[in-house]
Amino acid sequence: MSRLLAGVPVAPDRARGREWLARELAGPEYREAQGSWLARAWEWLQDWLSQVRVPGLGTSWTGVVVVVLLLAAVVAVVLLVGGPVRRSARQREPGAVFDAAPEPARAHFARADAAAAAGDWDLAVAERFRGLVRSLEERTLVDPRPGSTAGELAARAATSLPGCAEGLTRAARTFDDVRYGGRSAGAGTDGDLREVVRAVAATRPAVSA
Structure with missing residues (x-):
């Protein structure tokens, strides 16, 4: 001008x-x-x-x-x-966790590991969280609901795994930040998500009174 x-x-x-x-x-x-x-x-x-x-x-x-x-x-x-x-x-603004047809948890984890090996941390984090969600669905701890956001899934999973509530919330926030918030992930980000996956896999669901 x-x-x-x-x-x-x-x-x-x-x-x-x-x-x-x-x-x-x-x-x-x-x-x-x-x-x-x-x-x-x-x-x-x-x-x-x-x-x-x-x-x-x-x-x-x-x-x-x-x-x-x-x-x-x-x-x-x-x-x-x-x-x-x-x-x-x-x-x-967060969107849905899954944007394709459902796959087994192991398929998502395999893609996450391959992406991590290639240094594609954003994809690794996204696929690892999707694998976490699918593992919860396969254990019937979370009902599959198309279009659910990471936060919604973490909140539902926390009712069955209250001891993992903090880790699930943190993992959901990481997914949203990377997938929808424009944040770049790194090895540490993926490592933290791996710990959450291990903790969830090792935790038994709470028994309703």
Whole structure:
């Protein structure tokens, strides 16, 4: 935008004014809003600019262009600040643990081990947690419910394995952070999840009174 302002002539004509405005609104900071309210606003501005007359300026568009560019700067700030916030909110929202047909726990654990050996810690963590959930379902400690989130599954499993509640909650949070929160896992992350898997496998379910 500073380049546009620096290069504004004393009295740009109507066609030049439209060209500057179109070039400004075509910038990458506005692409996310294309097809939405910004596109409608652009159409409205085109209609307005084709009719407006600035008193004292005759056919000069300098004042109009400067005002429009200042408004564009405000829109850019809103998009640049609001965009990351919206993306962050979407990233934090957890989704389902399984996105494919159910498989045995051993299949998930095998993929987790292979991913860990290859240094793909994100995949290792995701598959290890899925293997943990499937092992709980195979032990009939958790009812299979398509679409369940990691937190929901951990909460249900904790009713049968109260001694593992903390580890299950931590494992579910790790899965969500890596799978949906954009966090990168590492060897330590996978190692902690391995410990939870071992603890759950070694724990007998609580007996209802």
